[in-house]
Amino acid sequence: MISAVCWVPRGVAQPVELQSDELTEEELAAMEAEEEDGAAAADGNDSDTSSSGDEMEDAGDEDAADGAAAKDPVARAKAVAAALKADGAGGRPASTFGTGNIEDALAELDMEHYDDDDEDGGGGRPFGAGRPGMSFYRSNLEDPYITLGGDGEGSEEADDAIRDTDLIILAARNEDDVSHLEVWVYEEPEGGEGDEGNLYVHHDVMLPAFPLCVTWLDCDPLGRREQANLAAIGTFSPGIEIWDLDVVDSVEPVVTLGGEISAAEEPPSKADLATDKKKRKKGKKTKGKKTDAAAPQLREGSHTDAVLGLAWNTHARHVLASASADHTVKVWDITAGVCSETLQYHSDKVQAVAWNAAQATVLLSAGFDKASCMGDMRVPKGACLRWGLSADAEALAWMPAV
Numbered sequence: 001m002i003s004a005v006c007w008v009p010r011g012v013a014q015p016v017e018l019q020s021d022e023l024t025e026e027e028l029a030a031m032e033a034e035e036e037d038g039a040a041a042a043d044g045n046d047s048d049t050s051s052s053g054d055e056m057e058d059a060g061d062e063d064a065a066d067g068a069a070a071k072d073p074v075a076r077a078k079a080v081a082a083a084l085k086a087d088g089a090g091g092r093p094a095s096t097f098g099t100g101n102i103e104d105a106l107a108e109l110d111m112e113h114y115d116d117d118d119e120d121g122g123g124g125r126p127f128g129a130g131r132p133g134m135s136f137y138r139s140n141l142e143d144p145y146i147t148l149g150g151d152g153e154g155s156e157e158a159d160d161a162i163r164d165t166d167l168i169i170l171a172a173r174n175e176d177d178v179s180h181l182e183v184w185v186y187e188e189p190e191g192g193e194g195d196e197g198n199l200y201v202h203h204d205v206m207l208p209a210f211p212l213c214v215t216w217l218d219c220d221p222l223g224r225r226e227q228a229n230l231a232a233i234g235t236f237s238p239g240i241e242i243w244d245l246d247v248v249d250s251v252e253p254v255v256t257l258g259g260e261i262s263a264a265e266e267p268p269s270k271a272d273l274a275t276d277k278k279k280r281k282k283g284k285k286t287k288g289k290k291t292d293a294a295a296p297q298l299r300e301g302s303h304t305d306a307v308l309g310l311a312w313n314t315h316a317r318h319v320l321a322s323a324s325a326d327h328t329v330k331v332w333d334i335t336a337g338v339c340s341e342t343l344q345y346h347s348d349k350v351q352a353v354a355w356n357a358a359q360a361t362v363l364l365s366a367g368f369d370k371a372s373c374m375g376d377m378r379v380p381k382g383a384c385l386r387w388g389l390s391a392d393a394e395a396l397a398w399m400p401a402v
Contacts, residue, residue, distance in 0.1 A: 329365050370388060
């Protein structure tokens, strides 16, 4: 199931994909320590089986001596030829299949030096010389009839490279309970007769939850590049993940706006601990009542429900708007990683948002309350313009300026 799609502008993708970050020295040291512990455990197991292994080696030496002749094809062939000759000399009819010239054939093949390199090193001489139509070269670079060039890894890199003329589509999908973001590349036909173009998946990104919306942006939250190639994804989780599309096999997003606080982040403050202590005391007084499990802690300014819509501001490149099932619209500062404004225009789930292309501060939203609202972010706390709809809104778009 494809739940969301988005275009990527031409020429913004890296021609050769970047690799994920290398392991740090601390991570390498931890891996080496784990390997040493595993090797020590393996040595302990080997010492227990060493005595039984010595006995098996003695029995194996005898079998190896008997089977040495069987492993050597030349010795085996000579033994068969000698047996056939002996049968013929004894009065029994000898087989006529290859018995006369078997030794000459073996000498011509020279099987003992089969794996040795040629003294002249090949020198570009085609194999099968002297046989019309049967010649071929050790490498395509030596063949005068192959003019395209490229051999081995070089040609594979050329096939994986994204050209400036390619069209890129982002597709968020879920299949067999596995969610991922696919980067599709469409190569337009070059104009030749019968050329139909080519559409294929260049690479994909594994997602932790079902994707609901996706939008492209070029503002790097970490400030590493002036213009990046990123995708913001909204899922059933309250956080908004921003992934680098130029990195292949990435395992984590560049940054997450809002969402749950992970165990690796800072511990709770003293105020939070005092609040938890009060809740525990209150829970002791209410005996016999069922209490719900503790809700996960969210980052400050985060949505509290699924993210249904996203919109990137092309004029203010560090600004991102999001619509959520918690009835709110939020405006995010990507570089700071914080929520700048929270708009409560709707009374039900907000399905979609869109920035005006002519006025960078004007934001339009629509939701399941059968209403569309337009607000100006220069006065985010001011009243918005509101239009009633005949049904729940699923998507919206600005009409291009005339």
